[in-house]
Amino acid sequence: MSRDRADAVIVGLGAAGGVLAKELTTAGLQVVALERGALMGPSELHVMDELGMTVRGGLWANANQLITRRLDRESPSVIVNSQAAGVGGATLHWAALIWRFHEEDFYTRTSTLERYGEEALPPGNLVADWPMRYGDLAPFYEQAEGELGVSGVWAHGGGNPFDAPRDRDFPLPPLLDDAASRTFREGALKLGYHPFPGPAGILSRDYTGPLGIARRGCQYCGFCRHHACIVDAKTSSLVSVIPVARATGRLDMRTGCTAMRVNVDATGTRARSVSYYDPQGALREVEAGLVFVAAGSVAETVRLLLLSTSDHHPAGLGNASNWLGKGFAGHMRPSVVALYDDRVLNSFIGPNHANDCIDDLNADHFDHTGLGFLRGGVVFQDVYGSGGPLSFSEAVPPDVPRWGSAYKAYVSRYFTRHLSIGAWLETLPHEGAFVDLDAAVRDRFGLPVARITAKRQPQDDRLLAFMLDRMMELAAATGASKSWVQVGAPLPDQHQAGGTRMGNDPEMSVTNAWGQVWDVPNVFVASASLFPSLTGLNPTLTIFALAYRQAAFVLREAAAGGSLARYL
């Protein structure tokens, strides 16, 4: 019987998995990719449907990928959907705001201690510096931006003055301006902020780029968030790097396949295969020279490693330090809605999330002395929900009835006269936030699902209160005739990070600076689970960049004489 073997097995074909598949196959490696979801085509993806996509989560609401969530150890867990969506992962339906992290975000702990002292860090926090600096990642940010196709303008041309340094401008200019963005911008300028066009993983014009894949520019259809792009202008790994991988002929893409364990050899120091359930539910095993766990949202990546127990790894693979699952952090996403009587905005048009932003209230860009909290987040012009009428039907101010004639008049007048102000607020990893297995809830294979434990801490509540005040102030400064807090008590569970943190000390981390698992050198993690801290910016470009950097390391070490050559 022939062995089922690959040079590299990648679990998950989302952002990171797609990049790894492309980099490894183009370098000549035979790669098997195990993707739990499906490979979708135009009939499923080129769809504009607020009910199907936004309300019902058409691209991700799936009984085969449930996780649980609870506030703390004493609270009951609730079952929720994860955001995974098949080949392309969450990049199929993301809002596509695309950032390089700030220079100081790579050493948040050190800079906080230096500036504010030990007392400023909340008790129980687990914030750590990254085992790299911005300069180490910059070339890979640039590679990602060029290959994926991103739109924006650098600081020298009117972009974000807090942006990390770039060698050159964005590959594509910003997306088109609109009335809603202008309204936000005018208010921001009045308050002394520095608004700029949101950098977007969406093509602002037709683009081919270094991958040689011709894609159309954004058509501003207005069905962006929660949707796949009808013209593939919004970058997903499915329309960018994965086709390149497939064209090499060296990618064996196995969809409907759920990985359930990374198997190690008798010494416990080398992974030898990955076990998975095939689409018929039969348990199979593929031998691997190298294993990449890129199972998207933090929860599934951590879960696979926790399930990969063995004599040498009784607490899970990569858990000798007892850090597996720890250091979880997510974003809070508060929302203010603003109404206008003096103008029509039609804010539903276009990729409603990738509009003007301000970075003035993020990270340590303002003096936190005496405020009682640290850090912040990016604030941006947004719409409520996905921007369509179904979403807006729930954006009702407290003094308007929620049904009847007055309600009808309200939605009729203000759907075209509203915008939202949103923020992605950083939370700090701490002892009370972690990922583990929920023994009480099992998937269809009988395996315990992942469980996220996280709730707002006092630091988060104080930051949130401050930011809501700033957002209301900003709404007033834009000339809104009415504004209110629509989402004021968000959970810290969006844009999840942590759980397999990177570090330089094997006692305090799960992987080294390359995402290489300390205990087992031929196993790598590629996910936001690597992040030792989060910052108030969407994480996906950083996930992409880390994957490019990891691939470069792996290919270097895989060459003759390198540390990974013996696995291939």
Add this chain to the structure above:
Amino acid sequence: MTDGPTEAGGDWQTLSSLEAATLEAIAARIVPGDDLGPSAAEAGSVVYVDRALAGPYQTLRTEYQQGLAALDTAARDSYGCAFTRLGGAEQDTLLSAWETGTDAERAFFTMVRRHVLEGFFADPMYGGNQDFAGWRLVGFPGAVGAYTAAEMQSGTVLAKGYSGLQDWIARQTGKGIAPA
């Protein structure tokens, strides 16, 4: 009312004739017909709910059956006739009471309001928002697929015409974007 599942009536897939009539009466209070446009009932919200109950919302069939029956009973108890026979003001009074009533009443009201609005504002392919009544009300052209820079800057409610997803798909055939 019987204890078992009700028989679908007339053209309805899941709702009985009385259930559909009661639900239409509710829908016409949630979004009443007036100078701004048709009611949610006229726009087909109940067609949407009926179809949804045959599909993705089938686990809610019992809630609908029990809730609609209970609301009708409440109407008879309070006013001596079926909910559908009441005037708008009395219907509003009952619905308002349910909006802040017992757990079961609040849950039912919340669910029905949500589903009526879904039927009113969702793409017409789901059975509601007929003749784009919901989208016309708010000025949302729908699945037109593209807007120009001029439209984005216009500062006016667009008079662009309306398009459902299926209309857009039909227009794409032969344009190089694969149809469904």
